[in-house]
Amino acid sequence: MKKRTLLLLLACSTITVYAQKGKKPQIKIKPRTEFVADLMSKMTLEEKIAQMVQFTADGTITGPKSGTNWVDEIKKGNVGSILNATGVDYTRKIQKMNLDNSRLKIPILFGYDVIHGYKTIFPITLGETASWDLELARKSAEIAAAESAAAGIHWTFAPMVDISRDPRWGRVSEGAGEDTYLGSKMAFARVKGFQGNNLNDLYTVLACTKHFAAYGAAEAGRDYNTVDMSERLLREVYLPPYKATVDAGVGSFMASFNEIAGVPSTGNKWLMNDLLKKEWGFNGFVVTDYTGMNEMIPHGYAKNEQHAGELALKAGIDMDMVGAIYLNDTKKNLQEGKVTMAQIDDACRRVLLAKYDLGLFEDPYRYNEEKREKATIYKKEYLDAALNAANKSMVLLKNSNNVLPLKQSQKVAFVGPLVSDEFNIIGSWAAAGDRNGYAVSVEEGVKHLVKDQSKVSFNKGVEIKDSKRTMMQAALDAAKNADVVVAVMGEFENQSGEAASQVNIDLPGIQKEFLAELKKLGKPVVLVLLNGRPLTLSWENDNMDAILEAWFPGTMGGDAIAQTLYGVNNPSGKLPMTFPRSVGQVPIYYNHKNTGRPYLGTNDPEQKYKSRYTDSENSPLYAFGYGLSYTKFEYSNLKLSSNKLSGSNKITVTVDVKNTGNYDGEEVVQLYVHDVVGSVTRPVKELKGFTKQLIKKGETKTVTFDISADDLRFYNIDMKFVAEPGDFEVFVGGSSDATLKATFELVK
């Protein structure tokens, strides 16, 4: 944390001089299409192909190696884009090397994974989504854009909008969870945050929607694995968040590694050309994922690299990330008549337009200003926003006997492997994020807040994964002398993210054993979790007094956790993904179908021939949308303005939400709809609206939602996107378990 304070001071001293937000360079150039057409008329075939080529700068390898030397290729004028180069100094050097060798002085486009912050790290995306706060998500993307653009980056590989119903898949941490509606809203907000209103602004970056498509549906939750599903499920559940980013004006897309119904996305003409570019009207460019083009060979879809290049270009892939296939094989493919000049021109044009929009032709070094970089990174207001985001992402899963919030007068033993951690707390995919020495640990956060330091102690007790017991006794001794025990536990940051699938999603190592020892002391035990995916917490739920899901909360995470534990922040987060009782229930999600033999629970007179497990309940441990507060909310008076909906009319739904507890608090009020009978069966519930409301202690708020026929549309038996007349149920409440119900009929 100390180094960051120093940087902050440096930043503050230069801030006024360089606060030139959005200032445009003075050079006047032609309108975009004219400019790019002019430029392309001067370009050779090789120069056009170069625009379709991306290499990685520092050799970060997350896939098979291409064996190509990126520096040599830049010197030959063969590279249009570089990833994994950061900082104004380094990117300037690379840009200069490129411009010195580029006949037409076409700037390089610098891309980077700015996923949940650049230097000021926000909660992992899944955690941030638990805020259900769209403005917060937009803002954090805006800040990530400002910091990274000030550090020479033009393009972020975010947002990741893959819907996933499988917590075994490590990449759930990077996305918005399981729900299409919430995921689409978040996706839209994040693109707006990254790109702002104008890509020419010096503090915005080009966004990249990934991974197109349905990457989150990998079979068995194993990364990169096969996806197969009906077009209806694809269109209804998985595609809308990608489409939402097109509506938000996203400038680029990334193809996913997986195949869908036998066709790898990188070679999927239907997906890229027909759906994305034609049906949705996407005007930006599409990049492969890391060596995704080469991977069509082991997929069994391309014979060799040249063939892969042909399939990708025909499918509508505009840029080859790292694979070197476009560089090596495009000319040959053209000469042999396998691809057309029009296809090459289209790819090149799309990339050049993005460079134009970013202002790179006006000044290729416009994002390379040392003083702006220093003034922008770790601004106080950014750290405050990160703290706010972390606070809002906390989900209180259990709180027996109001053990939380803690009181300043209580003696508290803080224990657990992550209690003093400054490394894992910022989470995975915090590529440029500073860890040790920068991030606020829980210990630091508590020390910032607690007035009498003699009331608190900090002992790890155990490690995250290994089974050493040497530190356990000291922690137990401290716990014995305390009024309350807080165990800060969870996963390594790299247990989630890419290539981090697991078949076991319990708390790792001997953490549970340590919790059992703590419980034996007879003191209330609070479990604080730092993790990147839903975990199986049945034992913890039965045995702990309180559980706070803190995700990986980012740079200011320790302060947010302390503020939440001590009641400075009243938790208001709601789960964006279902937490199963056991991994055997996966995939598990709230908006499932009913089956012909729905199980009605332990009161069901028929226990045998029902759609159920014989060794577990069907229900999850914690449902989608669930999360407690230090106060209580009561829902009543659910009313519809009419019990018939027709034409372009709307039904207004009203509900009273009363804060009956002892604290002011925020509640995410959720609206679900069930289409009772359809030409194809419909889910038992679907989220159709939500609003986050601050409700004061004792106050009742009347919350309203509108429902129109448009909200009820789905892909019917003829694959037409329509609302079908018939009966609908409406549920409103504080989670997907909402039972308060009203009904209406959609009439023709």
Ligand code: BGC
């Ligand atoms: C990941 C992408 C990422 C890319 C570039 C890949 O391995 O799947 O999400 O943007 O690498 O780092």
